[in-house]
Amino acid sequence: MAMMPKRSKHRKESRGSRAGDASRSIRLDFGEFGLQALTRCWMTNTQIEAARVAITRNMKRKGKLWIRVFPHKPVTKRPPETRMGKGKGSPEFWVAVVRPGTMLFELDGLPESVAQESFRLAANKLPMRCRFVRRHG
Amino acid sequence: MAKAIDLKAYARAAKGRGPVGRLRRSGRVPAVLYGKRTDAVSLEVAEKDLNAAVHGTSSENVLLDLDMELGDKSRKTTAFVQHVQHDPVTGRILHVDLHEIAANEKLKAHVPVRSLGEPIGVKTFGGILENILRELHVECLPKDLPDRIEVDVSGLNVGQSIHVKEIAVPDGVAVLNSGDVVVFAVAAPTVAEEEAAPAEGAAEGAAGAAPAAEGAAPAAEAGQAPEAKGKGKG
Numbered sequence: 132m133a134m135m136p137k138r139s140k141h142r143k144e145s146r147g148s149r150a151g152d153a154s155r156s157i158r159l160d161f162g163e164f165g166l167q168a169l170t171r172c173w174m175t176n177t178q179i180e181a182a183r184v185a186i187t188r189n190m191k192r193k194g195k196l197w198i199r200v201f202p203h204k205p206v207t208k209r210p211p212e213t214r215m216g217k218g219k220g221s222p223e224f225w226v227a228v229v230r231p232g233t234m235l236f237e238l239d240g241l242p243e244s245v246a247q248e249s250f251r252l253a254a255n256k257l258p259m260r261c262r263f264v265r266r267h268g
Numbered sequence: 269m270a271k272a273i274d275l276k277a278y279a280r281a282a283k284g285r286g287p288v289g290r291l292r293r294s295g296r297v298p299a300v301l302y303g304k305r306t307d308a309v310s311l312e313v314a315e316k317d318l319n320a321a322v323h324g325t326s327s328e329n330v331l332l333d334l335d336m337e338l339g340d341k342s343r344k345t346t347a348f349v350q351h352v353q354h355d356p357v358t359g360r361i362l363h364v365d366l367h368e369i370a371a372n373e374k375l376k377a378h379v380p381v382r383s384l385g386e387p388i389g390v391k392t393f394g395g396i397l398e399n400i401l402r403e404l405h406v407e408c409l410p411k412d413l414p415d416r417i418e419v420d421v422s423g424l425n426v427g428q429s430i431h432v433k434e435i436a437v438p439d440g441v442a443v444l445n446s447g448d449v450v451v452f453a454v455a456a457p458t459v460a461e462e463e464a465a466p467a468e469g470a471a472e473g474a475a476g477a478a479p480a481a482e483g484a485a486p487a488a489e490a491g492q493a494p495e496a497k498g499k500g501k502g
Contacts, residue, residue, distance in 0.1 A: 145305075152357055153356050154356070157356035163399075193394070193396065193457070194396060195396055195398065195455075231356065231357045232355075232356025232357045233356075239396075239398065239399065240396035240397055240398065259332060264379050267323075
């Protein structure tokens with residue numbers, strides 16, 4: 132089941148700004164290894180889920196995974212072949228606003244080679260460039 | 269604790285986003301020095317020298333022998349690297365806070381904790397070693413500050429843990445964390461069936477972005493989507 136908020140204050144939101152680099156959630160706070168975004172995007176809940184499945188399948192019960200992004204933002208779409216006007220479209224899916232530097236996933240409790248391969252598979256499912264990071268020392 | 273590293277610093281006149289940006293492009297890093305006895309001083313240091321000093325250790329707990337050129341006079345002092353700001357994408361150092369300290373004055377710092385050995389629970393039963401607390405908050409004299417604290421975890425079995433109070437720290441070092449906080453724990457391996465279910469869920473999720481969850485806006489709309497399309501054509 133793809134992630135989504137349990138409830139939301141407003142059904143529809145403005146698009147907002149994606150400018151600038153990430154200023155929070157930029158460090159490894161939980162695990163030894165992480166997948167960090169290098170470009171900006173709206174990461175949909177299905178993309179998060181696809182990446183999560185790719186990681187958990189590859190790591191085979193070993194290790195622990197943290198998902199550091201959550202799709203808080205609803206995105207609306209207008210129905211096809213409709214004229215302009217008549218109000219904003221209906222909410223279709225949820226996204227997480229990802230800016231360069233955002234830590235997307237973290238892993239711990241497994242060898243670095245397995246973590247690297249898991250994140251490589253996950254990054255292939257995502258709409259932005261990512262890099263593998265690990266703790267120093 | 270390794271000995272203090274020599275670093276040359278210069279008084280900084282550049283302040284604000286533009287001038288500091290130009291300073292960074294010229295290979296210098298803005299810094300500030302503060303302490304109990306003196307007023308704060310704006311400084312700049314060579315990025316190359318600072319990188320060598322800060323990234324040469326396993327933590328950013330570094331003691332510096334600062335040689336400052338403040339206009340027409342110079343001053344030498346000892347400083348502790350209190351905080352380092354990094355660019356989230358490039359990793360370059362953006363700014364560094366230097367805390368002026370005295371040799372007989374205790375300082376507080378966060379020291380990384382590292383595990384030694386492979387726990388029995390991991391080796392034999394396939395458990396997962398969890399490092400729950402990665403840094404210990406310690407208080408000590410500058411000369412006693414450890415670079416890292418190593419903990420032998422080889423005796424840990426599944427379900428067992430090591431708390432702060434069980435960790436042996438070097439002489440002269442006091443731990444400020446609560447003794448009951450768990451540092452290392454070995455968790456039982458996760459169950460295999462968890463993998464199959466989310467895979468199916470993902471496929472469903474791809475077909476309809478937000479199929480069914482009460483209260484959430486797109487979920488409520490998902491059921492009405494066909495009607496909305498019909499109305500839109502008119």
